[in-house]
Amino acid sequence: MENKEKRTSNHLINEKSPYLLYHAYNPVDWHPWCDEAFEKARREDKPVFLSIGYSTCHWCHIMERESFEDDDVAQLLNDGFVCIKVDREERPDIDGVYMAVSQMMTGKGGWPLTIVMTPDKIPFFAATYIPKTNRFGLTGLTELLPRLLDIWEERREDIEIMGEEILFSLSRQSDPAGVELDESILNAAYISLLNQFDDSHGGFGHAPKFPMPHTIGFLLRYYLRFNEKQALAMVESTLRAMRRGGIWDHVGYGFHRYSTDRFWRVPHFEKMLYDQALLAMGYIETFQVTGSEEYKETAEDILCYVLRDMTSPEGAFYSAEDADSEGEEGKFYVWSELEIKKVVKAFDAIQNIFSVTGEGNFNEPGKEQSGKNILYMTKSISELVRELGISGKEIKTLIETERARLFAERAQRVHPFRDDKILADWNGLMIAAFSKAAQVFNIEKYREAAQKAADFILREMVEDILYHRFRDGERAIPGFLDDYAFLVWGLLELYEATFETSYLTHALSLTGYLMDHFWDPRGGFYHTSDGGEYILIRKKDSYDGALPSGNSVALMNLLRLSRITGNTEYEEKAWVLLNGFSLPVSQVPGSHTFFLMALDFALGSTYEVVVVGKKKAQDTGKMIQALQRPFIPNKSILVKSEDDKLLTSLSPFTASLVSIDGKPTCYVCHDHTCNLPTTDIKIMLEQLART
DSSP states (O other), rough: OTTTTGGGTTTTOOOOHHHHHHHSSSSSSSSEEHHHHHHHHHTTOEEEEEEOOTTTTTHHHHHEEEIIOOOOHHHHHHOEEEEEEEEEETTTTHHHHHHHHHHHHOOOOOOOEEEEEEEEEEEEEEESSSOOOTTTTTTOHHHHHHHHHHHHHHHHHHHHHHHHHHHHHHHHTTOOOOOOOOHHHHHHHHHHHHHHOOOTOBSSSSSSBOOOOHHHHHHHHHHHHOOOHHHHHHHHHHHHHHHHTTBTTTTOOBOOEEEESTTOEEEOEEHHHHHHHHHHHHHHHHHHHHOHHHHHHHHHHHHHHHHHBBBBBTTTTOOOOOOOOOTTTTTTTOOEHHHHHHHOOOOHHHHHHOOOOOOSSOOOOOOOOEEEOOOOOOHHHHHHHHHSSSOOHHHHHHHHHHHHHHHHTTTTSSSOEOOOOOEHHHHHHHHHHHHHHHHOOHHHHHHHHHHHHHHHHHHSSSEEEEEEEEEEEEEEOOOHHHHHHHHHHHHHHHHHHHHOOOHHHHHHHHHHHHHHHHOOOTTTTSOOOOTTTOOOBOOOOOSSSSSSOOOHHHHHHHHHHHHOOHHHHHHHHHHHHHHHTTHHHSSSSSGGGHHHHHHHHHHOOOEEEEESOTTTTTOOOHHHHHHSSSOOEEEEEEEEEOOHHHHHHGGGGGGOOOOOBBOOEEEEETEEEEOOBSSSSHHHHHHHHHO
């Protein structure tokens, strides 16, 4: 930033987003998204040049260095346009609408996203990365910008017609149309995933390969429902391949964003908080199903990374780490053979385990060999046992010892930039992950981490409404659907990790606000509240991409809250939501895997479990742990002390439930039918095993 700060700053200088601040010294006269910028465009009769990106976006950095730092490009932009920069992570509402526009106009989307629009926010041009000058079939900015100004001056009527067509098409996408969803749609989704599955290397599709944790969650539930062993085999193959591959940071832990190849070896090196949260939950649930320690270890290593590198002093979680350092993607993470040889003691073993070569394994086709290596494993521990002639335990000890040496050495390097803004939605996911780990592993530090983050969000980011972003002492931007839905998810998991009833109270309050201000009577939740900024349309969707959709998570939350409280209003809302999105779900079921996890819950079997006993007592804890260790995803657990008036006010059906002979007592209801209470853990588990 030093060279940039010698320049005059633009209108981004007072923003809090690290991404916007990164552009605050560009010669481009950037404005944040604000009424003043659009008023300026109207007053000067100029089109708006909108650029959307995020701090860890590799090609956003390239476009910034190549074009937005260039004085000639800046002059073209400043003379002809009013220029607006948006951080997509701060304003997913803006990004969501204009990404839909880009996909409609060009058939593709991605970041950096470039939109040129009228002062009334009507788009007439869309693109992703644009080079400075013409290159390999891509029109450069220096040629494109004058053409766009010509269109603005000479073809204003065509722009208006195009705008009307875009608005019509966008509004049609929100029209509901229902079909009945039942078990057959679960089968259709499974067949779709089976057809996409890479039998040789795990994962779905070819290259690039993205981790899709809710696909893992769906397949585990499909396995549980139908005893389909291939579903579990796909899960295990994928999770093992990812953990061995270069998409996993073998030195510092955590998953990179995605793999550029089908082998999981060469990652795009950025690390996102939401990936850590969702993948941790995927590994935890697979441990519950299989009992295999390798999945537990991976989940714990992910959480270790988040606690070490992605947690604020107050306990909330940061957003992301960049792919680049010192202007080069992956530089922080790769090693030459000589660098490794100088650091480790057992070089021959490490070279074999992590596929290190003198020429380097991080080489681009057609270019000279780099000499740089990404650490990845092509062999299992059992294969290494045979090759190295030592036990699996000794191999793991060797890897950990040498990993620690490499970690200490790597710590001396220039670290990638960390985006330290705190987002309510992504924190909700991470709270859910730590809470899930606390439940299944019964480890107190995970419980404490989830509580500290939740308490921070509830204290600093909620006042009448939930806010989306917190940074540098400032909360800002009214929350979106994902903020409410993901945070409620986290609070429901946190309740089951702590059985502190206040977290249920907050979950119910946030859900009430969501139903009052985001609900579409035709079915589902809008992305923005009824008091939010209106941008072309009020968007509503169900597609589960890198993140599950807010509607999918809200559907699951409503179903869980219905079981927890006994209030059927939540289930009625869930039914309307389910039907409101039934058509797109039936058309592409494989792209709605979290939505179908909620459908799996709705179809049953489900269990409502209440434990009555002293919450901190050892025997109560033993009963709770027996409930939480197995994979029984479609259950709710309440823990009630004899005089728990707050819980009985939220869940009136618990009022008459009492302990037997002063012992912790479990009440299990299954598919609207209740069993006799029991103080015997074995009988409790037998009741939960019935289908």
